[in-house]
Amino acid sequence: MHAIAVRRGEEAPSLIEKPRPDPADGEALVRTLRVGVDGTDYEVISGNHGGYPEGEDHIVLGHEAVGVVVDANGTGLSEGDVVVPTVRRRPNGSNEYFARGEPDMAPEGQYHERGIDGAHGFMAEYFTSPAEHLVNCPPELAELGFLVEPASITEKAVEHARASRSAFEWNPESAFVLGNGSLGLLTLAMLDNSFERLYCLGRRDRPDPTLDILDDLGVTYVDSRETPVDEVPGAFEAMDFVYEATGYAKHAFQTIEALAPNGVAALLGVPNDWTFEVDGGALHRELVLHNKALVGSVNSNVRHFERAVEAVAALPEWFTDALVTGVYGLDEFERAFDDDDTTIKTAVEFGTR
Amino acid sequence: MHAIAVRRGEEAPSLIEKPRPDPADGEALVRTLRVGVDGTDYEVISGNHGGYPEGEDHIVLGHEAVGVVVDANGTGLSEGDVVVPTVRRRPNGSNEYFARGEPDMAPEGQYHERGIDGAHGFMAEYFTSPAEHLVNCPPELAELGFLVEPASITEKAVEHARASRSAFEWNPESAFVLGNGSLGLLTLAMLDNSFERLYCLGRRDRPDPTLDILDDLGVTYVDSRETPVDEVPGAFEAMDFVYEATGYAKHAFQTIEALAPNGVAALLGVPNDWTFEVDGGALHRELVLHNKALVGSVNSNVRHFERAVEAVAALPEWFTDALVTGVYGLDEFERAFDDDDTTIKTAVEFGTR
Numbered sequence: 001m002h003a004i005a006v007r008r009g010e011e012a013p014s015l016i017e018k019p020r021p022d023p024a025d026g027e028a029l030v031r032t033l034r035v036g037v038d039g040t041d042y043e044v045i046s047g048n049h050g051g052y053p054e055g056e057d058h059i060v061l062g063h064e065a066v067g068v069v070v071d072a073n074g075t076g077l078s079e080g081d082v083v084v085p086t087v088r089r090r091p092n093g094s095n096e097y098f099a100r101g102e103p104d105m106a107p108e109g110q111y112h113e114r115g116i117d118g119a120h121g122f123m124a125e126y127f128t129s130p131a132e133h134l135v136n137c138p139p140e141l142a143e144l145g146f147l148v149e150p151a152s153i154t155e156k157a158v159e160h161a162r163a164s165r166s167a168f169e170w171n172p173e174s175a176f177v178l179g180n181g182s183l184g185l186l187t188l189a190m191l192d193n194s195f196e197r198l199y200c201l202g203r204r205d206r207p208d209p210t211l212d213i214l215d216d217l218g219v220t221y222v223d224s225r226e227t228p229v230d231e232v233p234g235a236f237e238a239m240d241f242v243y244e245a246t247g248y249a250k251h252a253f254q255t256i257e258a259l260a261p262n263g264v265a266a267l268l269g270v271p272n273d274w275t276f277e278v279d280g281g282a283l284h285r286e287l288v289l290h291n292k293a294l295v296g297s298v299n300s301n302v303r304h305f306e307r308a309v310e311a312v313a314a315l316p317e318w319f320t321d322a323l324v325t326g327v328y329g330l331d332e333f334e335r336a337f338d339d340d341d342t343t344i345k346t347a348v349e350f351g352t353r
Numbered sequence: 354m355h356a357i358a359v360r361r362g363e364e365a366p367s368l369i370e371k372p373r374p375d376p377a378d379g380e381a382l383v384r385t386l387r388v389g390v391d392g393t394d395y396e397v398i399s400g401n402h403g404g405y406p407e408g409e410d411h412i413v414l415g416h417e418a419v420g421v422v423v424d425a426n427g428t429g430l431s432e433g434d435v436v437v438p439t440v441r442r443r444p445n446g447s448n449e450y451f452a453r454g455e456p457d458m459a460p461e462g463q464y465h466e467r468g469i470d471g472a473h474g475f476m477a478e479y480f481t482s483p484a485e486h487l488v489n490c491p492p493e494l495a496e497l498g499f500l501v502e503p504a505s506i507t508e509k510a511v512e513h514a515r516a517s518r519s520a521f522e523w524n525p526e527s528a529f530v531l532g533n534g535s536l537g538l539l540t541l542a543m544l545d546n547s548f549e550r551l552y553c554l555g556r557r558d559r560p561d562p563t564l565d566i567l568d569d570l571g572v573t574y575v576d577s578r579e580t581p582v583d584e585v586p587g588a589f590e591a592m593d594f595v596y597e598a599t600g601y602a603k604h605a606f607q608t609i610e611a612l613a614p615n616g617v618a619a620l621l622g623v624p625n626d627w628t629f630e631v632d633g634g635a636l637h638r639e640l641v642l643h644n645k646a647l648v649g650s651v652n653s654n655v656r657h658f659e660r661a662v663e664a665v666a667a668l669p670e671w672f673t674d675a676l677v678t679g680v681y682g683l684d685e686f687e688r689a690f691d692d693d694d695t696t697i698k699t700a701v702e703f704g705t706r
């Protein structure tokens with residue numbers, strides 16, 4: 001079968017041939033429909049990732065997949081089910097996090113991530129997966145199911161942020177998403193019903209397709225070149241919720257000043273080392289005196305995928321039409337990895353339902 | 354009646370005479386038994402506080418009180434009830450935080466703090482309080498009820514920290530209290546039943562009465578002069594829960610490295626401005642990849658006081674005997690404000706039950 005992989009020593013994805021996998025006990029065989037591309041894929045392609053699967057000289061890309069079960073193999077699934085796979089897998093043997101359905105909480109070394117770290121991804125005509133890591137979708141999501149994995153990331157981050165505010169009555173009105181990439185835009189569309197006022201940080205000039213989406217969502221654009229994150233309360237308003245998706249480390253600290261009293265920031269970016277000065281006294285004091293919280297969040301589990309299925313199904317069609325700027329077949333798969341100012345979200349199409 | 358106050362322009366408490374207050378509608382009159390002293394009192398004494406009550410040239414000290422109701426004044430209380438007052442009061446009119454019983458979540462400007470900021474404290478022979486801000490204690494707590502307010506601070510911080518971990522199965526085993534002052538020691542005694550292993554950061558040499566208490570509690574002492582907070586995982590273990598009560602701003606950031614995966618730090622200190630370098634990239638990344646959280650916490654509400662009553666009642670007698678190093682009558686009240694290496698927790702006694 002065809003697969004899209006990065007080979008050791010190369011810095012671009014290639015179309016390769018691999019044998020079609022056989023499902024082991026407890027696994028189903030899935031025919032891949034579409035697989036989304038995101039920033040993590042660029043890092044895997046550039047070699048900045050956790051590692052090749054053991055004994056392999058390549059890693060099959062892709063962690064945002066949707067497919068159709070073609071061999072249920074005695075699992076509870078049915079042939080024809082549209083499913084989305086979760087990303088983390090047991091590296092060897094079990095561990096407590098997988099045992100209780102919370103692989104997203106496993107520390108480093110206690111998981112592989114398909115398409116990212118130590119395990120092949122889903123960019124192949126077929127993949128196998130333990131049934132417990134496949135989440136059913138309505139058939140109508142066969143085309144957009146590749147948005148479920150990124151949406152699940154947001155479901156988890158929002159769940160953890162809300163949990164941190166659950167010991168008191170929290171009535172948030174303003175939310176501020178840092179980053180106008182595909183995850184930021186998807187998050188804004190998901191938050192649209194739970195917040196009165198939405199803001200998004202970016203550094204783009206109009207005309208720009210992401211800024212057009214912000215306009216259509218009714219989101220206020222905050223240009224970070226004019227308004228640094230910590231000046232947002234003065235220029236706009238203090239924010240009850242901040243969702244950090246830039247990986248720009250200064251934002252994690254400036255966010256403390258951007259938050260309203262009793263506010264919370266979910267941090268999702270993964271920056272490299274970077275030493276800089278902060279007024280640590282003022283930040284510490286501000287966290288305490290105004291009951292603020294910072295919550296780091298990575299990955300997601302089946303519960304978040306299930307909610308993400310509902311969230312993606314509820315997205316307005318104009319939004320997904322604008323967000324997904326390209327879906328490419330295997331004959332032009334390279335285009336799915338283009339990253340220019342007209343590209344927002346892309347996917348590779350392996351088949352149709 | 355006698356009261357202990359700081360007068361404008363002075364930097365030491367004085368015994369003054371004030372008229373005995375009359376309870377207004379909804380208020381009870383309380384005869385004061387004991388009032389504890391803590392670090393916030395030192396700040397008030399040194400003039401580093403929110404402000405004198407409007408129109409006054411002095412502020413009566415004291416926010417950790419226990420007393421007996423002597424005039425229930427038609428409230429639901431009964432004469433003879435042993436009560437502990439909460440600290441925050443409506444500055445004028447109501448606001449949503451007081452209306453729902455969460456004055457601890459009110460932002461600056463929407464509260465006064467008795468004995469600290471804009472309102473007289475409880476270091477007087479009598480005080481009045483709205484009944485809704487008085488928490489009943491068992492009569493046996495007449496002597497130690499002044500520990501309820503500091504214990505309520507910990508109840509709130511732990512509640513908010515646990516809430517932040519409530520979206521997944523969190524089974525913490527190790528807790529690390531930064532600071533071996535009276536609040537740190539009280540917190541360790543309160544945490545004793547919910548954590549397998551307790552650690553406490555300090556910078557004292559043996560022999561020292563606080564380190565003796567750590568030994569008797571079975572707490573491992575971490576000398577910050579030998580082991581900085583961020584090196585604790587290597588020297589001891591990574592911590593599921595950190596309780597920061599030093600107000601030393603670098604600790605708030607080093608704590609991110611001290612936490613175990615999925616851990617949370619409650620921040621309670623109130624440092625002054627202090628600019629320093631951090632590896633913000635590494636800290637941001639660590640928060641995200643290991644699902645860590647920082648939760649600021651200030652003050653406490655009636656719910657926390659009610660739990661604190663139970664917590665203080667459950668403290669072993671040897672512990673409170675060792676913690677409370679002095680209780681002083683009005684004839685020697687200055688001794689309650691001594692702060693030397695043999696002093697841990699003191700109180701002023703205004704009367705007995």
